[in-house]
Amino acid sequence: MTAQCGMAIPFLSQEVHSAPLPSATVLVLRDGSTGLEVLMVRRHGNAGVLGGVHVFPGGKLDAADGQxxxxxLDLTPQACVARLAESALSADEAVALHVAALRETWEEVELVLGMDAWTRSRQQSLEERIGQGQDWAAAMQTEARRIPVSALVPWSRWITPRLPSVSSKRFDTRFFLARLPSGQTARHDGHEATEAVWLSPRDALERFWADDIELAPPQIMSLVALSRFRDVDAALAHAQGRRPPLIEPHPFDRDGCRVICYPGDPEHPVSEPAWQGPTRLTYRNRRFEPDGGLTALLA
Known part of the structure; x- marks a missing residue:
């Protein structure tokens, strides 16, 4: 197939100067029969951002997340700040990011992270409290006494560039890793998400390359990074042993194609790579893909 670069999506030619919206997302992991697997949900086709695309559970912060x-919490606010390793981050912001990650995972796939002994009756009680007007954090505290933010392991931070390539909305997203609690099953909500599926990083990238699923650049690059780990323990140990990298994609147009480069690329202002693998994606064949194709993603 001949690569075609034509601008099939409306890339913006002017910078967006609005502040990026704080958000949180979670890569929920489990050990499958052939190794590490990650939970992905397919966003509803009518969603305002990334409709029809397979993503990790997550979303914007709510006001209640910081209250x-x-x-x-089962960690102090200061511990939440320390593990994110961002000098400008306040304790309230760090707490809100952790709480939002847990809340969004519950809302989108009905998982209560960090709670291996969670029962269906407790799930129903949590749902009833929220239905009666309690916010998620208050209802969760009532059911579990402590909100298990320690179940989250900071993984990376992505900030949408001022010249976005996928959406005119900008996000400042903290990515977390978390282990699937024993005895719990992911179920998509049918509204924001229309499918929940467990995939090995390699399978997800192969399905993307075969045009079986759609992936946005942050998901592509996160899957590339995850594909290096044999199991959940290895991925969590790696994340716990290093500072979460800041990823600020640098977009530019070359020969009629939109290119997004990442730390370690010759065109990126940060010379230190954030992961092994490709350092840029180019919009070809109506999607973003690396030079070298699937081999580059899986090398």
């Missing part, structure tokens, strides 16, 4: 008393 949680320090004693409601």
């Amino acid at each position: 949680v008393a320090a004693g409601a």
